[in-house]
Amino acid sequence: MNLLLSLSAVFPILAYMLFGATLRHFGWLSQVTRAEMNKLAYNWLFPLVMFSNIYHTSLGVVLNLPFLLTMLGLVLAFSLAVILITPRFAGNRGQLGSMVQGIIRGNSILFALPVVSAISGPDNIGLASLCVAVIAPVNNIICVVELEALRGERLRPLQLGASILKNPIIIGALAGLACKGLDIRLPQMVASLVRDLAGMVTPLALIMLGAGLKLTDTLGYRRQLAVVALGKLLLMPLVFVLVVRLLGFGRVETTTALALSAVPTAVSTFVLAREMGADGVLAGQIVATTTALSLLTVFLWVLALSALNWIG
Numbered sequence: 001m002n003l004l005l006s007l008s009a010v011f012p013i014l015a016y017m018l019f020g021a022t023l024r025h026f027g028w029l030s031q032v033t034r035a036e037m038n039k040l041a042y043n044w045l046f047p048l049v050m051f052s053n054i055y056h057t058s059l060g061v062v063l064n065l066p067f068l069l070t071m072l073g074l075v076l077a078f079s080l081a082v083i084l085i086t087p088r089f090a091g092n093r094g095q096l097g098s099m100v101q102g103i104i105r106g107n108s109i110l111f112a113l114p115v116v117s118a119i120s121g122p123d124n125i126g127l128a129s130l131c132v133a134v135i136a137p138v139n140n141i142i143c144v145v146e147l148e149a150l151r152g153e154r155l156r157p158l159q160l161g162a163s164i165l166k167n168p169i170i171i172g173a174l175a176g177l178a179c180k181g182l183d184i185r186l187p188q189m190v191a192s193l194v195r196d197l198a199g200m201v202t203p204l205a206l207i208m209l210g211a212g213l214k215l216t217d218t219l220g221y222r223r224q225l226a227v228v229a230l231g232k233l234l235l236m237p238l239v240f241v242l243v244v245r246l247l248g249f250g251r252v253e254t255t256t257a258l259a260l261s262a263v264p265t266a267v268s269t270f271v272l273a274r275e276m277g278a279d280g281v282l283a284g285q286i287v288a289t290t291t292a293l294s295l296l297t298v299f300l301w302v303l304a305l306s307a308l309n310w311i312g
Helices: 002-025 031-055 065-088 093-104 108-120 122-150 157-165 168-181 188-198 201-212 219-246 251-261 268-275 280-307
Strands: none
Touching (some): 031 168, 065 122, 065 219, 065 251, 093 122, 093 280, 108 280, 122 251, 219 251, 251 280
16 A cells, blocks of 8 residues: 555656657657746646645645744755755855755645645645745745855845745735635636646646756766755655654645655756856756656655655
């Protein structure tokens, strides 16, 4: 049963990504099409996922304030540790910026929400969705501040705040919370349409992710990649899960903590690294390497924690 649960958590992700890689290999999915589909998913489908997940979850579950504060505290503490320790393993400032991003920022919507759904059921992903909405902007702020500091630029708080508020994912989450808080009921046909559109995002985005991954230049960065993979896929989930369990949270919260902390590096770190003077090649390698390895590490995490009856 534990083995089956582990397989159910990673098999859909692996299948979609392999399908995308196959389409690219045979030339059936162009780079232009991938860019357009990624833009569609990020700007329109991701916000609908956030809105739908929160809208269809009871407000008492969504606003689990002690757990949200715990996750936020863990993110801040772990990020500080990463910023302090990572310079020992980076060859230069460019590498340091990409490595810090690679450990801190995770591909939460594409990986965490499907994992929580597979383990705890679709009715329990509202909490994970709100955690993503809270943690994602915090991670973005930390990484932007770090990258700006590394290239000697002055931080612009107002510009940073406006950018966060304009983030489509944050807009979707705020819209979902507004509907719940104001008890706004969408017509059934509208709610069903939103849910159906939101259901497109995981297959589409994972297919595009699989089509875009290329494992090149890996050997030149093997030391940096090993450090990031260790921190992102092993140490981070270990810390998050142990703290959540020690604080007495239940299986759904532990599952959420695992899913949010064990995810591979966000694809957007590659773009941000290029735009802000970090090592773009290393950033791309981090995305590819952690994505590939996460299929194994998530499987093993789910197998181990389900055997302990900590998740479900």
